[in-house]
Amino acid sequence: MNLVDRGDGFAEFWRERHLCTLATARPDGPPHVVPVGATLDLAAGIARVITSGTSKKARLVAAAGPEGAEVALCQVDGRRWSTLEGRAVLRAEADQVADAERRYAGRYREPRPNPSRVVLEIRVTRVLGNA
Template identity: 70%
Template sequence: MAIHSEQYLEFWRERHLCTLTTLRPDGSPHVVPVGVTYDAAAGLARVITNGASAKVRHVRAAGAEGARVAVCQVDGRRWATLEGRARVRTEPEHVAEAVRRYAERYERTPRPNPERVVIEIAVERALGNG
């Protein structure tokens, strides 16, 4: 499938469990299941999570330029990966937008969580195979 084709974007709108890969301080990969939304127009992938999570600590440890991360989803032979720089956003409007997009993609509104933050990934590379 062509990257950013309608087929590719539709795959990112379907309900799929994804993985997020961050790097630990020792450089080893930390891979966890997450829900991801992709806003191709803005060039952003978003992951909502608890602010105390290991993935958030890894992203914050990278500093102001952001952490290199990847999110991936697989469905049979179809797969898609988005790579880029991640930053943690805590602003209520960013969290609300990420929750709205999550609820749209995953067809359920996450329970309230006052510790919720958003890992925003500025997508630099999109890969996939249809």
């Protein structure tokens, strides 16, 4: 999905420093919703979340297999909000992790060292919101 066409306001909203929430589905159905930092590659239509490979969100995405897990990534600032829906896959390759860490540092701050870090890579399929 080309998110560049959504305009400058959308792009700026996803560059500003906001915490997000990531919703994944537990095997028994209820959502697992946690706060995360996220970055968005507008041209590629990919959002990224760095996390520990042992986290519940990483384990839920990994358990979904190579097709990935359906997720929703949301951020809100007052009346402005945006939700990105798509499929998340787990990436553990060193170059993928390093790239995601650089993107995270650009939006938030340098992440603390974490040798078990992985990336949840979300291919965006739908956008909701007013931002």
